[in-house]
Amino acid sequence: MMRRLLRLALGGLLMLVLLLGCQQLRNSGGPEPRPSPENGIRVTTYNVHYILMNQAEGRWSRGAWERRKAPLDATFKAIDADIVAFQEMESFAGGDDDSVNLARFWLLEQNPGYAAAAIGDWRSFPSTQPISYRMAKFEEVDKGWFFFSETPEVIYSRTFDGSYPAFASWADLRARDTGRTIRVLNAHLDYSSRENRRKSTAFMVERVSAWRAEGRRVLLAADLNARLGSDLHDAHETAGLRFLPVEGATYHFDLGLNLFGAIDHIALSPELTETGPPVVFREKLGAVWPTDHYPVFVDIAAAGAQ
DSSP states (O other): OHHHHHHHHHHHHHHHHHHHHHHHHHHOSOOOOOOOOTTEEEEEEEEOOOEETTOSSSTTBHHHHHHHHHHHHHHHHHHTOSEEEEESOOEESSSSOOSOOHHHHHHHHHOTTEEEESOOOTTTSOOSSOEEEETTTEEEEEEEEEESSSSTTSTTOOOTTSOSOOEEEEEEEEETTTOOEEEEEEEEOOSSOHHHHHHHHHHHHHHHHHHHHTTOOEEEEEEOSSOTTSHHHHHHHHTTOEEOOOOSOSBOTTTTOOOSOOOEEEEEOTTOOBSSOOEEOOOOOSSSOSSSBOOEEEEEEGGGOO
């Protein structure tokens, strides 16, 4: 009897998961992006997943990249952003060498109106979190990085518990029409260790607080691996950042499956003002998903840069 009840319970649970999954799959897709603002700034955060260069086939392999790259470009074009902060834009062959970065090279080749900020020689500048920008609107005037580590200025230093390196990149982008500048901070926190996320956030808050004390206007675009309202978000808000209310899933398991709230976020310092709500773009523009995250974008007023 107990075995029968257990089988029935497991069967019911499986049916519930399947029904939920089907519903969420139906909910994937849309909304259509509103037109990019002519007199504003569209900012996007987008985790595009690394490429395993030593694998010919299989999930996230070099072969899979050949199928992913057209949908990725189509998504990039559909969003039509002025600034895009990318996470996991890495062609990983072992070690830290970033002299080949298939995703970055591909998007820049297909979109000649854009350049990549927050990159450099991989031996002195970690370049797997570039910040793409529309050259007609902006120019890069400064850049930097720091690792989430006990030795943050040591490139590729491991995180606080010895796990894989994680870091933040940043770029100062100056508007060509006004001469005003925004510091864009691009971060990716450890998905598996809450303690790493907590310590990494504390370090970011210190940096952002110092920048704010200098009078800088800061925009954070990040994969925080934490849902809105977490203590990590609360910590950032002590530095004067305000998180925008991203609704629904931003991570979809490479399936369009939306099971929990957003982990990809955009936050603004008080001088920056959004002109509409943030949007999660959930369209599948090709035979495969380009990555396991949806891009998140928001439009802000151009006057918000200084």
